[in-house]
Amino acid sequence: MSPSRESDARAILKSVWGYDDFRPGQWEVIAAALNGEDVFAVMPTGSGKSMCYQLPALVAGGLTLVVSPLIALMRDQVGQLVRAGVSAASLNSMNSESEASEAWDKLNSGDLRLLFVSPERLAGEGLVGRLKRLGVTRLAIDEAHCVSQWGHDFRPEYRLLAKTREALGGVPVTALTATADRQTQADIAQQLFPQPPRMVVHSFDRPNLKLAFAPKEQPRRQIDDFLRRHRNGSGIVYCSSRSKTERLATALSEKGWNALPYHAGLEQETRNRNQDIFLQEDGVVVCATIAFGMGINKPDVRFVVHADMPGSIEGYYQEIGRAGRDGLPADTLTLYGVDDMSLRRRQIDEKQIDDERRRIEHKRLNAMIDLCENALCRRSALLAYFGEETPPCRHGQAPFRCDLCSAEAPALQDATLDARKLLSAVIRSGERFGAGHLADILTGTTTEVIRRQNHDGLKTFGVGADKPKAAWMGLTRKLFAAGALAEASAEHGGFKLTPKGEDILFGREEIALRADPFAERRSRRSERDAARADGLDEGTAGLFEHLRKLRLQIAREEGVAAYIIFTDRTLIAMARERPLGLDEMRAIEGVGERKLAQYGEAFVEAISEFRG
Known part of the structure; x- marks a missing residue:
């Protein structure tokens, strides 16, 4: 790599995107691409993966073909690139006739630098041959984990990309993903590259994200309390079903939140409208299934909530990764319960997959359950799953980045005696009742069902009256998570003992469990205090x-997402530096030459007005 090539890259980084330097890990990937190497990069969401193929396309020239799995993501990236003055286009089923014609005109003239396509479109007859004749110089594969059968988002069409590369004349490949454990990484490399590529595996850590988990108690109240800390911010609440997204959005709206549902069952017009509101407005909460988010590159999402436990750590990591892409602090909260664990296990068992795949999916689910129930530090446990060993965040610099480290995680305690009481209640009541009924038996609570079933005459009735009902329901969840209980019936629910449960009950095995962690005790801050949490004084927060x-x-006037104009991070820099001329505005990170020409005077004027 010649010094002049690096100098060119840095000059384009500043003039087009307005950045003074690369983010960690970016330059190593970019330099390998500029050297004509095959490169496979595993980098966290929000680390600027797209820059790793966008910048080389401008520095080296030629045509870079970008494979992306979602039309929304393609259109978002093309829109941002065009506004920054970059010649980019996409070919997809949503193109108008004029858009497709314009894209081909630019391709045929040799002016286009980045062309985005889906893997399905590439598989169509004749397109690859036509692109080869036009001279593709590099193939970039985004969301590369889609190629792996071990990945959480396998797309069979991605398997054809190795042949696409050959058909294009063996052009160099840049493959990128944010979510791949070691097994998946190895499979991706084998599927996409004939020879081992340059591997760049950056830390999976997202230091600006706060990780918090809580057992479900009153989920709507828990979510409402969490949202009160983010009154002025936008975020996503993930739900496990379409109907729940609508019910929760309605409930939050009734409490005064600007909450909207999003799922694949809504009419396309409604989905588009709700997505546009989320992108353009501040303070919007989208209650969504996992169908929402992959095509959204909104950098200023301030929180992500899981109203139900995700099915795997890969899915969890990808979904929380949609928060804080601008590098500013963001919060996450995951609510979990025994019903979530039972549902996820049942979903795996009912899938039409081979035994090896089923075993792997159960292993991934158990890792997610462990993150909920057994972690000493959420952050270190999450990173360890991806093969990255780090000490608990309580051993680092404040502020702590997980709920356990900031609240002093409870130590493991011998729970054998209480477990035997509960397991005995399961056996004596016929192995067909749920956590609430079992807790009523143990606490000696006489309900109509207890009387009807004569369970007030059981030897275990009232033996746990020294503990609240919630404690016994929590223990039921923990024993289910530990494999001592299993679902008695997929249709009617309830619990039965497993061989491990029998070993505990009959004294052949002991069990240690951790008490539920303390709930986060954070005051409900005002909007001004929330702004100050990002390091802004009152005057700077007001200008922001x-x-x-x-x-x-x-x-609104231009009909685009607000972050496409400038990100929150750039606006905060303006509020702190208060540039009063275009030369001063040019020095603000995130203000490239095209945006300076388009918006510079308006924002300088606004700053002058605020200063009076």
Whole structure:
């Protein structure tokens, strides 16, 4: 790599995107691409993976073909690139006739630098041959984990990309993903590259994300309490079913939140409208299934909530990764319960898959359950899953980045005696009742069902009256998570003992469990305090909000997402530096030459107005 090539890259980084330097891990990938190497990069969401193929396309010239799994993601990236003055286009089923014609005109003239396509479109007859004649110089594969059968988002069409590379004349490949454990990484490399590529595996850590988990008690109240800390921010609440997204959005709206549902069953017009509102407005909460998010590159998502436990750590990591892509602090909360664990296990068992695949999916689910129930530090446990060993965040610098480290995680305690009481209640009541009924038996609570079933005459009735009902329901969940209990019936629910449960009950095995961690005790801060949590004093926070209003006005006028104008991170830099001329504005990170020409004067004027 010649010094002049690196100098060119840095100059384009500043003039097009307005950045003074690369993010960690970016330059190693970019330099390998500029050297003509095959490169496979595993980098966390929010680390700027797209820059790793966008910048080389401008520095080296030629045509870079980008394979992306989602039309929404393609259109979002093309829109941002075009606004930054980059010649980019996509070929997809949503193109209008004029858009497709314009894309081919640019291709045929040799002016296009980045062409985005889906793997399905590439598989169509004749397209690859036509692109080869036009001279593709590099193939970039985004979301490369889709190629692996061991990945959580396998797309069979991705398996054809190795042949696509050959058909294009063996061009160099840049493959990128944010979510791949070691087994998946090895499979991706084998599927996409004839020879071992340059591997760049950056830390999976997202230091700006706060990780919090809580057992479900009153989920709607728990979510409402969490949202009160983010009154002025936008975020996503993931739900396990379509109907739940609508019910929760309605409940939150009734409490005053600007909450909208999103799932694949809604009419396309409604989905598009709700997505546009989320992208353009501040303070919007989208209650969604996992169908929402992959095509969204909104950098200023301030929180992600899982109203139900995800089915795997890969899915969890990808979904929380949609928060805080701008590098500013963001919060996450995951609610979990025994019903979630039971549902996820049943879903795996009912899939039409081979035994090896089923075993792997159960292993991944158990890892997710362990993250909920057994972690000493959420962050270190999450990173360890991806093969990255780090000490608990309580051993680092404050602020702590997980709920366990900030609240002093309870130690493991011998729970054998209480477990035997509960397991005995399961056996004596006929191995067909749920956690609430078992807790009523143990606490000696006489309900109509207890009387009807004569369970007030059981030897275990009232033997746990020294503990609240919630404690026994929590123990039921923990024993289910530990494999001592299993679902008695997929249709009617309830619990039965497993061989491990029998060993505990009959004294052949002991069990140690951790008490539920303390709930987060954070005061309900005002919007001003929330702004100060990002390091802004009162005056700077006021100017930041003033600039956000201007950004929203421009975004509405132009019909684009607000972050496409400027990100929150760039607006905060403006609010701190208060540039009063275009030369000063040019020095703000995130202000490239095209955006300076388009919006610079308006934002300088707004800053002057605020200063009076």
